[in-house]
Amino acid sequence: MKFHIVKRDTCPLWMKLCFYVGAVVLALLLGGLLLLAMDVDPIKYFTRMFTIGTVGNKIAYKNVINYLKEFVPLVLTSVALSLAFKMRFWNIGGEGQFIMGAIAAAFVAFKLGPILPEPLTLIAMCLAAMLLAGLYGLGVAALKVKFGTNETLMTLMLNYVALYILTFLGETKADWNFFLQEKSARPVFEKFNDLASFPTIPMGGKFELNICVILAFVIGAMVFVYLKYTKQGYEISVVGDSVGSARYAGMKVNTIVLRTVFLSACLIGLAAAFKVGTAGVLSTSITGDVGWTGIIVAWLAQLNTWVIFVVSALISVLHYGSEVAAATFSQVDSSFANMLQGVILFLVLAADFLIRFRFVIEKKGGKTNG
DSSP: OEEEEEEOSOOOHHHHHHHHHHHHHHHHHHHHHHHHHTTOOHHHHHHHHHTTTOTTOTTHHHHHHHHHHHHHHHHHHHHHHHHHHHTTOOOOOHHHHHHHHHHHHHHHHHHHTTTSOHHHHHHHHHHHHHHHHHHHHHHHHHHHHHHOOOHHHHHHHHHHHHHHHHHHHHHOOOTTOTTBOSSOSSOOBOBOOGGGSOOEEEOSTTOEEEHHHHHHHHHHHHHHHHHHHSHHHHHHHHHHHOHHHHHHTTOOHHHHHHHHHHHHHHHHHHHHHHHHHHHSBOOTTTTTTHHHHHHHHHHHTTTOHHHHHHHHHHHHHHHHHHHHHHHHOTTSOTTHHHHHHHHHHHHHHHHHHHHHEEEEEEETTEEEEO
16 A cells, blocks of 8 residues: 555645635644643633634724724735745745834934824835835845845845844934934933824724724725736746746846845835834834735735735734733733644644645555545
8 A cells, every 4th residue: 555645637626725724723723722731711711812802892992093004014024925836935034124214214204294284204214214225125135136146135134133123223322313312311212293093993982993003094095906907917927937928028127036025125114114004103112023924924914915814813812812812811821823823824824735735545455535
């Protein structure tokens, strides 16, 4: 008896859904077993986590607002990374590009916030964040097309360069460092002027929807149209499928790479501007690890723009819901979400393998499909 792995000719939609849903359910079951080992009721924990603590909560609107603060930067970063990934340019530098965008937005908030009207301040914050983050990513792309450098390694290293720059700004008390509070004895980031904060829209009651949520969906729609219905989007797909074919078709591959990576990094910078403009202050943990999590989201969604929104919403529930649940169940740390997210990723990748391939058992008398 021998085992063989062969590629599936087709896989029906219902089978794909079964594999993916089964992977998520299995991950939750494994998480439930771990909760039981910690003497925690899995049903109560998951109920509180997946409802982000809104059930039976008199101030549930605050939980929804905080949840959306996690969702917006994650979904924009994930969409941005998917642009580069579709071209098989492995942009692992989301964290660094996000940090540089946040620093640029904060710079504008401090320098122009007291001078310009609110709309112009916010626009300037977004443009500055997009430009600096875009250039930070463009440098790697330029080295890639000119010298053939490894973009994975370069973008990874630049994450730490950006982090050290942010740490330096957050820990250096000096007359020139306007990012910190002057009167504080220890280094503390200064809060922005009120004019450097994105407006909210009253939705009834005490709940107010931040305009960044609406802008995130608008940007998602624009990226979808860009990829599916424009010449530039088609070129990204061709370069991703085969660089040789793209060159044979007369496409300027180097220009496409530079343009796409710049756009990818610009959108990450815009996500940073939204995050900083909503928080109203810079911090050394401003990214919330969206640069790393965005990679997972993009791959779980198979680089599909609208599926990225769904996956981002679910991952944001895991992260924020775990923080809320951790406040109730002291035995469970909020990092439980990271573990659960890793298990889900592993099992979804396994499901993806089973969707594309199948096992064949070969016996002496013939073959039996698995």
